[in-house]
Amino acid sequence: MKVVLPDGSPLELPDGATGADAARAIGEGLARAALGVRVSQDGAEPDLRDLTAPLQDGDAIEIVTARSAEDGMGPLWLIRHDAAHVLATAVMELYAGVKISIGPPVEDGFYYDFEFPEGVKLTEDDFERVEARMLEHISADEPFERSELPAVEAIERFRAEGQDYKVELIEDLVRDDGVRTVSLYRNGPFTDLCRGPHGPSTGRIEAFKLTSVAGAYWRGDASRQMLTRVYGTAFLSKSDLEDHLRRLEQARARDHRKLGRELGLFMFSDLAPGMPLWLPAGTQIWNELTRLWRTTNVERGYVEVRTPILYDVDLWKRSGHWQVYRDKMYFTDVEGRAMGLKPMNCPAHCQIYRNELRSYRDLPLRLAEQGLVHRHEPSGTLHGLLRVLHITQDDAHVFCTEDQIEDEVMRCLDFGFFIYDQFGFKPRLELSTRPEKRVGSDEMWDKAEAALRRTLEENGLEYELNEGDGAFYGPKIDSHMTDAVGRSWQLGTVQLDYYMPEQFGLTYVGADNAEHRPVMIHRALMGAFERFIGILIEHYAGEFPLWLSPVQAIMLPIADRHVEYAREVAGRLRAAALRVEVDERSESVGKKIREAEVRKVPYMLVVGDQEQSDGTVAVRRHREGDLGAAPVEEFIERARDEIDRRAR
């Protein structure tokens, strides 16, 4: 038979030859380096397989080595999958009676989920022991051997071993996918139910490390058994592992919680979990964002409103929140009247819509509010500014006719792109469709989902589909960004809603002089100021662009006799609306500079005898160093320009 190599050249092999045979036929070195083989049949997407898998005539193949591209299923995927099995091998040997569940490779590493016997637990203190045992198996270079077994026999076998999770997995495979045989992989003493593929042997795991232990629900279902998940990572070389660990450490240095404390941006109180207290410097950033929010909303035809945070429960019953969102709301009693803190601004904006008779000429009506909402999230999910209990949204509701939907949705998306562009953000888009817990008819959902999809596709926007994750009243297009350590967070959202206008009896008078029902687009672009600032802090690692910096310039007089000149210059800068401080302490210039650098103040203006007599400042830029002297006016002009352009 013949297979085709990546360069297009054919390779003649005996029938039944495997990937390993192909590698050997090409060269002894490649055979030694081979970890797996990518096989593509009839031009289809290549499939990663074991080296021992037989090839077929006409296959296009590529031998995977440590140097192959990763793109999702490559050498790292293989050895991390291998490492997960080795981890299970070690844990089974060290802890009698442990039950195994699943252990896949993931972004940055792998994990394996275990159920330990009553009273036994594994903590990070045990890692050394487990890693030592893993290393024994890796040093022994045990081959991964694949075998196939009828599903019934596999069930029997795992049941006899007390491996209930494996039994459940196979039973589901049989029931849901009609599977009749399953594959097993053995390495040394350990055999696991596994689809594969795997590398040739355990010895190919060049560098690995266990990283953390955490709880995880069996099959991600919160109503089921909590298992113990051990996370680890593996690399193709020791230096790759070291680089990875170093990157993680650097990422932790830009954690917004750490920077928030160091830079005095915000704080938390044990007496108000999940609700940040904004310090003066953080408030400054908040206010700059508010300014951006307000001016851009006005430019795009929005009008700003303000609404109560506390509303009669009747409103929440009308909007549907009481029915499907109650668990996340806070309620209180006011003179015997049940009131709820708002988790969203939409019902209040519907009230404002209803306040007047609306004409089709008024539409689209775009109401914007910096709305403070409270949502009771499970306590374990709080995370600095990125997950809070009180959320300040850059919220807006666009009331429009059905004909205007696509145009208005696109305007919202465009507006979002403009905002993200101010910071150089390139968010990922996600289309979320009808959830199980929802309100409104299927017909409404069909229309709404189709409209969003059409808007995305007609405008050539890339998006991922997230089925079943829409808001309870309508589908949505979300934008997502990742934090310093790669966790993904939703920022903006554009949601299409046919339901609330109906519930609140919203109407407009059309050109035909008849009453019509408007539709409503809910949208937030930054999402929440809290989360957005958290992401900003990590994005900039605390080194904000000038326009956002809490302190934009600091005057550093060299000796006490220069303080007065420093104050005078500071006054001129303030007159140009620059945020400036004067470091009047009797410290050395070196120390003042160091502290200003640590505080990440963008401009340090050193003034001594020279500057005082010339009417200049010696400009030092954060991280860049000394830029030389400049007349005060010239510096002001430069800084003003940088701010007004919102330079990044």
Next chain:
RNA sequence: GCCGGAGUAGCUCAGUUGGCAGAGCGGCGGUUUUGUAAACCGCAGGCCGUCGGUUCGAGUCCGACCUCCGGCUCCA
């Protein structure tokens, strides 16, 4: 909410087998008058997360709760 870990000075962290609460940075006072990333000397600073228990004696051992951290589930 669930699983695991942690909580000592403003910050970062030591604290032995249960026996007087510690360091560096920061703060304050003084000396120094400084030219581009840390001058020198001194001083103050603690409900050892909270409550309860064991003990002659608890930062240390036990329990409950609170908060935080890493995950899971859930979400802007």
